[in-house]
Amino acid sequence: MISVLTPLPVLLPLLGAACALLVGRHPRVQRTLSILVLSAVLTVSVALLLLADHSGAEAVSLGGWPVPLGIVLVVDRLSALMLVVAATVGLGVLVFAVGQGSADGDEETPLSIFHPTFLVLMAGVANAFLAGDLFNLYVGFEILLTASYVLLTLGGSAPRIRAGITYVVVSLLSSLIFLAAIALVYAATGTVNMAQLADRLADLPDGTQLLLQSMLLIAFSIKAAIFPLSAWLPDSYPTAPAPVTAVFAGLLTKVGVYSIIRTQTLLFPGGALDGVLMWAALATMVIGILGAVAQTDLRRILSFTLVSHIGYMVFGIALATTAGLAGAIFYVVHHIAIQTTLFLVAGLVERQGGSTAVDRLGGLAKASPLLAVLFFVPAMNLAGIPPFSGFIGKLGLLEAGVADGGWLPLTLVAGGAVTSLLTLVAVSRVWSRAFWRPPAQSPVADSSRAAAADAGPELTPEPIGAVASGNGHADGDGAEVPDGGALPTRATAAGGVATRAAARRAAWARHTAVATATLPAEDGLGEGRRPGRPLRPLPRVMVSTTAVMVALTVALTGVAGWLYGVADRAAADLVDRRPYVESVFPGGEVP
Amino acid sequence: MTPTIVLPVIIGGLYAAGVYLLLDRSLTRVLLGFLLLGNATNVLLLSSGGPAGLPPIIGIAEPEDMSDPLPQALILTAIVITFGIAAFVLALIYRSWRLVRQEVVGVDEEDRRVAAREGMDADELDPDDLAPEDRPAAHADSLHGGGLENDFAAEAALARRYAGIASDDVDLPPTQRRTR
Numbered sequence: 001m002i003s004v005l006t007p008l009p010v011l012l013p014l015l016g017a018a019c020a021l022l023v024g025r026h027p028r029v030q031r032t033l034s035i036l037v038l039s040a041v042l043t044v045s046v047a048l049l050l051l052a053d054h055s056g057a058e059a060v061s062l063g064g065w066p067v068p069l070g071i072v073l074v075v076d077r078l079s080a081l082m083l084v085v086a087a088t089v090g091l092g093v094l095v096f097a098v099g100q101g102s103a104d105g106d107e108e109t110p111l112s113i114f115h116p117t118f119l120v121l122m123a124g125v126a127n128a129f130l131a132g133d134l135f136n137l138y139v140g141f142e143i144l145l146t147a148s149y150v151l152l153t154l155g156g157s158a159p160r161i162r163a164g165i166t167y168v169v170v171s172l173l174s175s176l177i178f179l180a181a182i183a184l185v186y187a188a189t190g191t192v193n194m195a196q197l198a199d200r201l202a203d204l205p206d207g208t209q210l211l212l213q214s215m216l217l218i219a220f221s222i223k224a225a226i227f228p229l230s231a232w233l234p235d236s237y238p239t240a241p242a243p244v245t246a247v248f249a250g251l252l253t254k255v256g257v258y259s260i261i262r263t264q265t266l267l268f269p270g271g272a273l274d275g276v277l278m279w280a281a282l283a284t285m286v287i288g289i290l291g292a293v294a295q296t297d298l299r300r301i302l303s304f305t306l307v308s309h310i311g312y313m314v315f316g317i318a319l320a321t322t323a324g325l326a327g328a329i330f331y332v333v334h335h336i337a338i339q340t341t342l343f344l345v346a347g348l349v350e351r352q353g354g355s356t357a358v359d360r361l362g363g364l365a366k367a368s369p370l371l372a373v374l375f376f377v378p379a380m381n382l383a384g385i386p387p388f389s390g391f392i393g394k395l396g397l398l399e400a401g402v403a404d405g406g407w408l409p410l411t412l413v414a415g416g417a418v419t420s421l422l423t424l425v426a427v428s429r430v431w432s433r434a435f436w437r438p439p440a441q442s443p444v445a446d447s448s449r450a451a452a453a454d455a456g457p458e459l460t461p462e463p464i465g466a467v468a469s470g471n472g473h474a475d476g477d478g479a480e481v482p483d484g485g486a487l488p489t490r491a492t493a494a495g496g497v498a499t500r501a502a503a504r505r506a507a508w509a510r511h512t513a514v515a516t517a518t519l520p521a522e523d524g525l526g527e528g529r530r531p532g533r534p535l536r537p538l539p540r541v542m543v544s545t546t547a548v549m550v551a552l553t554v555a556l557t558g559v560a561g562w563l564y565g566v567a568d569r570a571a572a573d574l575v576d577r578r579p580y581v582e583s584v585f586p587g588g589e590v591p
Numbered sequence: 592m593t594p595t596i597v598l599p600v601i602i603g604g605l606y607a608a609g610v611y612l613l614l615d616r617s618l619t620r621v622l623l624g625f626l627l628l629g630n631a632t633n634v635l636l637l638s639s640g641g642p643a644g645l646p647p648i649i650g651i652a653e654p655e656d657m658s659d660p661l662p663q664a665l666i667l668t669a670i671v672i673t674f675g676i677a678a679f680v681l682a683l684i685y686r687s688w689r690l691v692r693q694e695v696v697g698v699d700e701e702d703r704r705v706a707a708r709e710g711m712d713a714d715e716l717d718p719d720d721l722a723p724e725d726r727p728a729a730h731a732d733s734l735h736g737g738g739l740e741n742d743f744a745a746e747a748a749l750a751r752r753y754a755g756i757a758s759d760d761v762d763l764p765p766t767q768r769r770t771r
Contacts, residue, residue, distance in 0.1 A: 150679075157690075161686050161690060162699075165683055173628075176632050183632065183665075184635075186661070186665075187639035187640075235702065
């Protein structure tokens with residue numbers, strides 16, 4: 001049964017992508033097809049998880065080649081659990097994107113490209129989770145990265161190209177380091193099969209082992225955005241379309257975390273670099289969250305919390321105990337769901353408020369109470385407020401750290417608690433500014449006509465040379481700016497001083513509002529709202545998808561007992577290593 | 592069997608040149624650096640297969656005398672991936688050139704903005720900290736009295752200081768909407 005199902009999470013999206021490309025001219029067919037494919041993947045993944053949890057790990061050798069030669073896909077509890085979560089958020093994001101696409105009329109995200117690329121991305125993620133040898137893991141990474149390059153630069157606007165170039169170059173570098181590490185591993189052991197490596201790597205000299213382990217860890221750490229190697233993430237993620245950022249934030253970094261788990265448990269269980277990882281985890285948590293507190297743009301805040309909370313998972317991995325790994329696995333599941341949901345909510349906020357800059361937003365709680373709830377619940381979940389899964393995950397990790405008892409784990413426990421509090425500070429600042437305070441001036445009101453109305457009818461016209469320079473760039477519609485042909489003459493000041501003062505006050509208020517606005521709208525650098533696109537009510541599909549995702553993150557609390565049980569058993573398998581090796585080589589005879 | 596020195600030297604040279612180019616700001620050089628690094632890694636993969644031997648598969652050699660075919664298969668895969676991504680990066684560079692007439696690694700403006708911020712956001716500014724003429728409007732808890740008188744004082748100060756210069760924010764343009 002498992003042998004039939006295992007290749008499907010990779011195969012279905014790839015075939016689906018091909019079909020989606022073929023039917024690119026029929027958006028409706030394409031949407032239905034993509035959603036059907038991902039639903040099928042989700043069903044298969046759930047079945048795999050239930051089977052793997054029931055009967056343990058199993059390996060499938062593709063193409064009928066004998067095991068160390070052919071490509072092996074391995075399903076154990078960890079990879080099946082990751083598959084389920086990935087397919088769930090993938091499906092949620094896809095439905096959200098469909099809602100956004102039908103609301104926007106494809107103006108920002110050309111959907112005929114989006115759907116196939118998204119499916120390829122999901123195939124790459126599934127391949128990385130299932131890969132049983134290092135080179136197949138590399139290929140999985142390349143599939144998902146290539147798809148992500150396309151998704152990140154979708155539409156090809158200047159800010160996306162700028163962000164995309166940073167992302168592409170950094171990802172390429174990490175891929176090259178990974179490939180070089182594979183070459184060295186092969187030179188040292190003569191195999192790239194992970195189960196075989198688990199047997200052979202231990203025989204190598206310590207120095208060689210350390211070199212290979214650190215090269216693999218560096219490559220994966222770049223992908224997982226662990227502190228000294230995390231600077232690329234907040235630069236590149238926020239500019240992409242909302243669904244793309246959501247799926248990137250949820251899945252891509254976690255593939256790196258998954259690979260680190262495999263490296264640290266299956267390939268190099270000696271724990272030679274655990275101390276280094278601990279320090280990296282502490283730095284990731286604290287520096288990441290300090291970045292989040294300093295930012296004023298919602299998406300960037302979320303990007304920094306994403307970096308910061310990777311530190312929790314690395315902490316659990318570095319503990320290298322069953323409890324620590326179980327906490328890390330649970331936290332990965334929680335964090336994929338919560339970070340994706342929050343980025344989807346950020347997309348809704350941008351739609352409702354016209355911006356994600358917290359300085360410019362205001363009064364969202366009054367404007368859209370539903371949106372406020374949709375933001376508040378996952379935000380509290382992210383910060384780790386008790387009834388939610390964030391609290392359970394953090395508690396599990398902190399308990400594992402305390403149980404370890406060394407001074408370094410205890411320092412990390414303290415760092416984790418501080419990070420949790422600072423997360424609360426960061427998200428509550430967003431809450432109080434964007435949602436709670438009275439509405440800021442909406443950008444739509446800032447047109448030259450409104451400014452002229454402020455100035456009052458008594459005011460005499462001035463020549464064009466005195467036109468306020470600050471108003472032009474934020475105009476709602478540029479057609480109102482008078483051209484040279486309609487130059488009025490300077491007349492004597494007819495209005496009284498009081499009228500002028502009132503007019504000047506109003507003009508000042510507008511002037512400061514424009515001058516302190518954080519988003520240069522038209523110069524192609526900022527993310528200014530598109531002129532001429534009025535604020536519309538939130539599309540129902542997007543809201544309901546986000547609501548379902550929020551409900552899922554809340555439901556994580558309800559199934560936390562079962563989920564933590566699976567995570568526990570997965571962690572026990574990882575520490576034991578034998579289930580994985582025996583699934584590939586039945587009987588445990590490693591050639 | 593004597594180990595060859597040629598491959599390690601080539602690998603080292605390619606890596607050095609690749610890293611040097613990758614650190615440049617010009618995107619074309621970054622791409623060239625990436626290509627060199629990719630080739631260096633491919634040669635590294637090739638040399639990981641051990642000493643060269645007779646061709647495998649075609650059946651003219653005993654298995655002991657053959658080259659290891661696996662690294663070559665890996666290199667083929669890696670070459671295809673590198674090729675595809677290089678084409679994509681070229682397209683990115685071209686697009687960047689079309690859009691902003693430059694092909695260098697861009698600056699993240701939001702980063703600069705946050706770094707340059709002086710500890711406060713616009714909505715945290717206390718009007719009392721500003722010079723009178725910079726205060727946008729009177730507000731209830733102003734230390735300076737506030738109200739219309741204060742505004743008049745600011746107006747007068749502005750008028751004195753900038754006598755002869757057309758004001759830029761008051762005398763707004765005519766309000767008729769242009770007919771189209």
